[in-house]
Amino acid sequence: MTYIHKIDSDRCKGCGLCVTICPKHVLEISEKVNTKGYFPAFQARPEDCIKCALCCSMCPDVAITITGAEDADQTQQAASTEDNDG
Amino acid sequence: MGKTFAKPEALSDQITHYCPGCTHGVIHRLVAEVIDELDIRGRTVGVAPVGCAVLMYNYFTFDFLESAHGRAPAQATGMKRVRPDLVVFTYQGDGDLASIGMSEIVHAANRGEKITTIFVNNAVYGMTGGQMAPTTMPNQRTTTSPFGRNVDEVGMPIKVSELLASLQTTAYIARQTVILPKHITRAKKAIKKAFQYQIDGRCFSFVEIVSTCPTNWGLTPVEAVKWAEEKMLPYYPLGEIKTPQ
Numbered sequence: 001m002t003y004i005h006k007i008d009s010d011r012c013k014g015c016g017l018c019v020t021i022c023p024k025h026v027l028e029i030s031e032k033v034n035t036k037g038y039f040p041a042f043q044a045r046p047e048d049c050i051k052c053a054l055c056c057s058m059c060p061d062v063a064i065t066i067t068g069a070e071d072a073d074q075t076q077q078a079a080s081t082e083d084n085d086g
Numbered sequence: 087m088g089k090t091f092a093k094p095e096a097l098s099d100q101i102t103h104y105c106p107g108c109t110h111g112v113i114h115r116l117v118a119e120v121i122d123e124l125d126i127r128g129r130t131v132g133v134a135p136v137g138c139a140v141l142m143y144n145y146f147t148f149d150f151l152e153s154a155h156g157r158a159p160a161q162a163t164g165m166k167r168v169r170p171d172l173v174v175f176t177y178q179g180d181g182d183l184a185s186i187g188m189s190e191i192v193h194a195a196n197r198g199e200k201i202t203t204i205f206v207n208n209a210v211y212g213m214t215g216g217q218m219a220p221t222t223m224p225n226q227r228t229t230t231s232p233f234g235r236n237v238d239e240v241g242m243p244i245k246v247s248e249l250l251a252s253l254q255t256t257a258y259i260a261r262q263t264v265i266l267p268k269h270i271t272r273a274k275k276a277i278k279k280a281f282q283y284q285i286d287g288r289c290f291s292f293v294e295i296v297s298t299c300p301t302n303w304g305l306t307p308v309e310a311v312k313w314a315e316e317k318m319l320p321y322y323p324l325g326e327i328k329t330p331q
Contacts, residue, residue, distance in 0.1 A: 060111030
């Protein structure tokens, strides 16, 4: 079982609560704006992520999700459709 | 190690209109998660307040009614008495519940209506532009108290939970907050308990949630969390204030 941590950059309002709560300092605020004109959060150091879901629980806009994939193929597929850079 | 996390089914896909960092979003999610976990989405009716959460019916996938300012408990009373099988909850802010709707909530609690109230206390009127609310902290600056709340003129902030707990009617009354993940877990437990008491037909249940309003406090979302922790939590202590015997 692998886990995919994904930020929906169009839902994100860039409040930064997830950035401060992340114990591994994975997240940062992007320099690009999203469709609503906010600067969304993105995974600056995704390899450090331990999938603790603290950011998900703190996010007021339910923009962050963690989905489980059974095998590596699904992980690859999901990762390729993912939009991390905001 | 790791866990999955997804948006609850009771929450719609629509992006909320709340300001960045507003904890209304977290409380909406907790309510939706509890409704999913208790499997009551088909028979739940919410009553939306007047305030920032006035459009909250757009964000849930079950029935909602919009009430006049402060009158949500009265409307919920009517629905619950006509259809006792429904799960009825009101979601109100401090301007709505503690100011104009004070009589409705006190009498609904005193009658022991089997409804649930989620009370979001962010110490300010949010939607109307940051005026002083009954729950505004002493010396807190708002647009109608530009020199800070003067307690000699307008009194101390009202502790609504303690006020309702002083009534002799059986009730479940708790105060929680959602400013940090550990608090969010406890707040969800309290909300779940409140809904469970209603489903069991035991008593009126009330959960106050100390919340933040970064925009009207003039702080960043991260500073607002610190402010709530330092200034509000000592005055509004967390925990269960009253539980049914």
